[in-house]
Every structure is written in C-alpha cells, then in structure tokens.
Amino acid sequence: MIWNEKIECASRDEMKALQSERLIDTVQRIYHNIPSYRKKMQEVGLVPGDIKSIDDLSKLPFTTKQDLRDNYPFGMFTVPMSEIVRVHASSGTTGKPTVVGYTRKDLNTWAEVVTRTLCMAGVHRNDMVQIAYGYGLFTGGLGMHYGCENLGASVIPISGGNTQKQLQLMQDFGTSVIACTPSYSLFLAEAMEEAGIKKEDLNLRVGIFGAEPWTEEMRREIESKLGLKAIDIYGLSEVIGPGVSCECEHQRGMHINEDHFVPEIIHPETLEPMPDGEVGELVFTTVTKEGIPIIRYRTRDLTRLIYEPCACGRTLVRMEKCKGRSDDMLIIRGVNVFPSQIESVLLDMSETEPHYLLIVEREGNLDSLKLMVEVQEQFFSDEVKQLEVLRKKITHNIQSTLGISVNVKLVEPKTIERTAGKAKRVIDNRKL
Amino acid sequence: MIIKQLSVFLENKSGRLNEVSQLLGDAGINLSALSVADTSEFGILRLIVSEPDKAYQVLKAADFSVKLTDVVCLNSPNVPGALAKALNILSSEEVFIEYLYAFSMDKQSANIVLKPDDIQKCIQVLQKHQLELVKASDLYKI
Numbered sequence: 273m274i275w276n277e278k279i280e281c282a283s284r285d286e287m288k289a290l291q292s293e294r295l296i297d298t299v300q301r302i303y304h305n306i307p308s309y310r311k312k313m314q315e316v317g318l319v320p321g322d323i324k325s326i327d328d329l330s331k332l333p334f335t336t337k338q339d340l341r342d343n344y345p346f347g348m349f350t351v352p353m354s355e356i357v358r359v360h361a362s363s364g365t366t367g368k369p370t371v372v373g374y375t376r377k378d379l380n381t382w383a384e385v386v387t388r389t390l391c392m393a394g395v396h397r398n399d400m401v402q403i404a405y406g407y408g409l410f411t412g413g414l415g416m417h418y419g420c421e422n423l424g425a426s427v428i429p430i431s432g433g434n435t436q437k438q439l440q441l442m443q444d445f446g447t448s449v450i451a452c453t454p455s456y457s458l459f460l461a462e463a464m465e466e467a468g469i470k471k472e473d474l475n476l477r478v479g480i481f482g483a484e485p486w487t488e489e490m491r492r493e494i495e496s497k498l499g500l501k502a503i504d505i506y507g508l509s510e511v512i513g514p515g516v517s518c519e520c521e522h523q524r525g526m527h528i529n530e531d532h533f534v535p536e537i538i539h540p541e542t543l544e545p546m547p548d549g550e551v552g553e554l555v556f557t558t559v560t561k562e563g564i565p566i567i568r569y570r571t572r573d574l575t576r577l578i579y580e581p582c583a584c585g586r587t588l589v590r591m592e593k594c595k596g597r598s599d600d601m602l603i604i605r606g607v608n609v610f611p612s613q614i615e616s617v618l619l620d621m622s623e624t625e626p627h628y629l630l631i632v633e634r635e636g637n638l639d640s641l642k643l644m645v646e647v648q649e650q651f652f653s654d655e656v657k658q659l660e661v662l663r664k665k666i667t668h669n670i671q672s673t674l675g676i677s678v679n680v681k682l683v684e685p686k687t688i689e690r691t692a693g694k695a696k697r698v699i700d701n702r703k704l
Numbered sequence: 705m706i707i708k709q710l711s712v713f714l715e716n717k718s719g720r721l722n723e724v725s726q727l728l729g730d731a732g733i734n735l736s737a738l739s740v741a742d743t744s745e746f747g748i749l750r751l752i753v754s755e756p757d758k759a760y761q762v763l764k765a766a767d768f769s770v771k772l773t774d775v776v777c778l779n780s781p782n783v784p785g786a787l788a789k790a791l792n793i794l795s796s797e798e799v800f801i802e803y804l805y806a807f808s809m810d811k812q813s814a815n816i817v818l819k820p821d822d823i824q825k826c827i828q829v830l831q832k833h834q835l836e837l838v839k840a841s842d843l844y845k846i
C-alpha cells in the first residue's frame with residue numbers, strides 16, 4: 273500500500289514545483305527569523321528573492337552540526353518557544369548535544385513521513401509493532417511510535433534493552449514487526465537461540481532497522497535467523513529523525529520523502545554538486561519544517577541518488593545504503609562517536625597530547641570498542657594499583673562521555689603506529 | 705640513605721624484559737636487584753642499577769615509560785622473624801609500605817627494598833630503632 277499516492281508517485285515536474293514553492297517560503301522564514309542564517313546569506317550576497325526555485329538551492333550556504341552547537345540550545349528555532357511542543361537532543365558529541373524542536377505541525381509531518389515509510393516496508397494496520405528503539409531524547413523510539421499510531425498499527429512501546437522481556441512479548445503478543453538497530457536484531461536472534469526459541473515460534477514478518485550502518489551480508493543473516501523481511505530506514509534528528517527515507521519491499525535503495533526533505537549530493541571537499549548518480553556527501557534541506565528548518569545540512573554520509581522509477585510505483589528519489597562517512601565519525605551501537613571525543617577525555621586527564629588507538633570490532637553481533645592508550649610519563653605511576661585506577665578512570669570517563677562501554681588497554685609508548693608523525697586513530701574491523 | 709629505583713612500564717608480552725636488560729648491559733650498567741609487579745595486562749619492572757640516571761636516559765631514549773622512584777633498602781639479618789619485626793615497627797609508627805621486595809646477598813643477611821608512603825619518616829623510624837639501612841653508594845656497586 274502507498275500511503276500518500278499523490279505525493280509518492282508524483283511526476284518529477286510536480287515534485288519540483290512543490291519543492292520550489294516550499295523552499296521559497298522556508299528561505300523567507302529563516303532569513304527573517306534566524307540571525308545566523310541571515311548573516312550567512314548576507315556574506316555571500318544573497319537575499320531571499322534570489323531563491324526562485326529548487327534549482328537555486330545550491331546557491332545557499334551549508335549548515336553543519338557545528339552551527340547547531342554554536343546556537344545551543346534554541347538559537348536556530350524559527351518560532352517562539354510557545355509554538356514548540358517537543359524537543360529532542362542527540363548525544364554522542366563533544367560538549368553540547370544538538371537540540372531540535374518540533375511544532376505541532378512538525379510532529380504531524382513526522383508522523384506522516386514515518387507512516388509512509390512503514391507502508392513502504394509493508395507494515396499495515398493489523399500489525400503488532402514492537403518498538404525496541406530507545407524512547408526519550410533520542411528520536412528513534414518516539415518517531416517510530418507516532419508513525420505507527422498514525423497508520424493504525426498496534427504499538428508495543430517497549431523501548432531498547434531488556435532482551436528477555438523483548439523475547440517474552442514477541443512470543444506472548446505475537447509481534448509481527450520489530451523496529452530496532454540491525455545489530456540489536458542479531459543480538460535478539462542469539463538470545464532466541466540460547467532460550468531455545470525458533471523463528472517458527474514467532475510471528476515476525478518485517479523488521480525496520482536503522483540508526484547505524486549495516487551490510488547486505490547482515491541483512492541476509494538477519495532475514496534467515498528471524499524469518500522476516502529486513503528493511504533499512506534512514507533518518508537523523510537534525511532533519512527530523514527516523515522517516516527521512518526508507519526502503520520499499522524491493523529493497524533497492526531508500527525512498528526519500530523529498531517533498532519535505534530535499535536531497536543533494538555534493539563533493540565532500542570542493543562542496544560542488546555532483547553529477548546525477550555519482551557518490552558523494554548527502555545534504556538535506558527541509559522545506560516544511562517550522563521549529564528548526566535546516567538549509568543544506570551536511571550529513572557526512574556518503575551515498576548516491578537514484579532517480580529511475582522504482583518497481584513499487586513510487587517516484588520518490590532513492591538513496592543507496594550509505595557507503596561510509598566523509599568525516600571520521602563512527603557509529604557504534606547506534607551511538608555517534610568521534611575520535612576527537614576520546615582525545616578530549618584523555619586530554620582532560622593529562623597535560624600533554626595523548627596517543628591512542630580505537631579499534632572497533634563486531635564480536636558476535638555486537639560492536640565492541642577497544643581503546644589502546646600509550647602510557648606516557650605523565651600517566652605512569654610505579655604502582656600497579658595506580659595504573660589500575662588510571663585504567664578504570666579512563667574507562668569510566670569515556671563511558672560517561674560516549675554512553676557506550678569501552679575496553680581500555682594500557683600500552684607502552686610508541687606502540688601505536690604513526691604515519692608521518694601523526695598517529696593513526698581508528699581501526700574499524702567491522703568490514704561494512 | 706635514599707635509593708633511586710628505576711621503574712619501567714611493560715606490556716605483558718614476551719621479549720620486553722630481555723630488551724631492557726640488553727639495553728642496560730650495552731650501556732655498561734649493572735643490575736643490583738630486579739622485581740616485577742604485574743597484572744594480566746601489564747607489568748611494572750623495578751630495578752636497582754649501578755647508574756640510575758644514566759639508565760633512565762638509556763631507557764627513555766628507547767621509548768620506554770620510565771621513572772625514578774625514591775626507595776630505601778633495609779639490611780636485615782637472615783634469621784626467622786627479622787622482616788616481620790621491622791615491618792611491625794614501621795606499622796606501629798604509622799609508616800605505610802606501598803610495596804617491597806627482597807634479595808639476598810649472602811647467607812648472613814637479606815636486603816629489603818621498601819617503598820614507603822613517607823620516605824623521610826621511614827628513615828627516621830628505622831634509624832631510631834637501630835635497623836641497618838644500606839647506603840645508596842653500596843647498593844649501586846653490588
């Protein structure tokens with residue numbers, strides 16, 4: 273079923289006309305309400321009247337995560353706080369989180385786009401949907417929740433974690449759709465095996481997996497172990513949350529809800545738009561959001577856009593599974609991790625530049641993070657006890673900063689390979 | 705009375721101890737005493753050597769994490785209960801020992817290296833009770 277056929281199957285000309293109209297309106301609103309946007313536009317000599325259609329999008333300046341941090345917490349909201357009915361925040365970055373706000377209309381938009389994506393995934397109102405994304409400041413849980421309710425499916429708002437309970441409810445309630453991170457789905461599969469639960473004992477039909485990168489190989493594994501169709505969903509809180517794009521039953525790229533979120537692909541270094549079909553950095557402009565409209569937001573995700581029509585009948589442009597990042601951000605168990613965060617934790621504990629190496633592995637089906645820290649003189653105590661305390665302190669400080677556990681190993685100086693004097697910071701062995 | 709002990713951080717992997725002794729040997733530095741404190745992950749090698757400052761430079765140049773730590777060395781008669789007696793004295797005078805290790809030079813006595821929390825106080829207490837402290841210069845010569 274296609275939820276909003278008029279939009280999802282619109283011709284390219286109709287879509288561009290709609291995007292143009294909405295972009296013009298958005299640019300007016302941000303120019304007059306957000307000093308930082310106005311300033312950026314003035315710097316390149318732009319006035320709102322210069323934006324006459326969606327083809328003018330590339331004239332506008334970019335927005336980055338740093339802009340959101342610089343305007344923490346509410347500096348990029350376009351409406352008075354009385355109009356804001358919800359805020360979400362993303363953790364996992366040094367210092368301040370990025371905060372986003374939603375008006376009533378934004379929440380309706382969000383529910384609409386998530387409902388569309390659920391229909392793409394083949395979910396219908398008779399389904400029992402177990403939402404195992406975290407509820408709270410993270411957009412995953414609540415975002416999926418309102419989309420499911422809007423569709424009319426039955427929601428089990430169990431949130432993340434508590435694997436035994438997840439399994440119990442899957443059995444007792446006859447869960448037909450599970451929404452969680454792909455790595456957690458494999459973790460569930462393992463727990464099922466241990467508990468002697470077979471996929472035939474369950475009623476699972478569809479899995480909606482997002483918030484972290486995953487491979488086709490993982491898809492095959494998840495599908496065979498859980499006996500469901502594994503659908504990739506994409507979103508980020510700066511744009512709206514889950515529901516920016518999602519695969520349809522053909523699993524050939526994620527349809528972008530481009531009447532709300534207009535995608536572009538740019539060269540990550542020159543920042544110039546890339547020719548159609550080429551891989552580059554994905555950039556989004558929201559054209560209907562009221563709380564925090566965002567212009568040319570650099571996602572840092574690398575992918576390409578597919579404009580060919582899809583077998584499902586939708587004309588919404590598709591994006592391929594993300595191929596990596598244009599910065600050094602890692603996504604570990606759904607949490608965004610920048611090596612610079614680790615560095616600042618270590619710097620806080622000593623005077624001089626720390627040497628460290630992050631190793632990310634996928635052990636079993638869960639990502640694990642190992643951190644090797646060179647014991648430079650500033651760290652070295654001649655007592656075992658003190659070194660153990662140091663190790664525990666690093667572990668604790670990183671855990672409380674990143675929100676994920678880390679296995680810290682102290683190593684001798686100059687153990688970590690340096691290339692041209694600069695240490696290699698990250699080894700990602702997950703082979704994505 | 706204060707002895708400079710060399711402490712070296714070592715990962716628990718084979719060959720590192722050899723490397724340290726090789727480096728010191730090549731530099732003409734003699735080892736008087738050696739002890740290793742370790743966990744499953746790493747260890748701390750503690751050394752008394754003939755030329756602590758030179759040894760420090762040699763190991764530092766070879767990228768080891770190394771430190772000079774002040775310790776004292778007690779010469780204790782090689783009779784049952786001698787060590788216990790000395791430790792009891794220290795503890796009753798509230799001198800706390802972070803670690804110690806011993807090495808015998810001959811049949812008559814043993815040398816006990818002590819790392820107290822307060823080194824000056826430790827020396828005072830030991831001297832007050834007429835316990836024999838080994839001079840740094842004597843120890844480095846061994």
Ligand SMILES: [Zn+2]
Nearest residue numbers: 520582584586
């Ligand atoms: Zn499709």
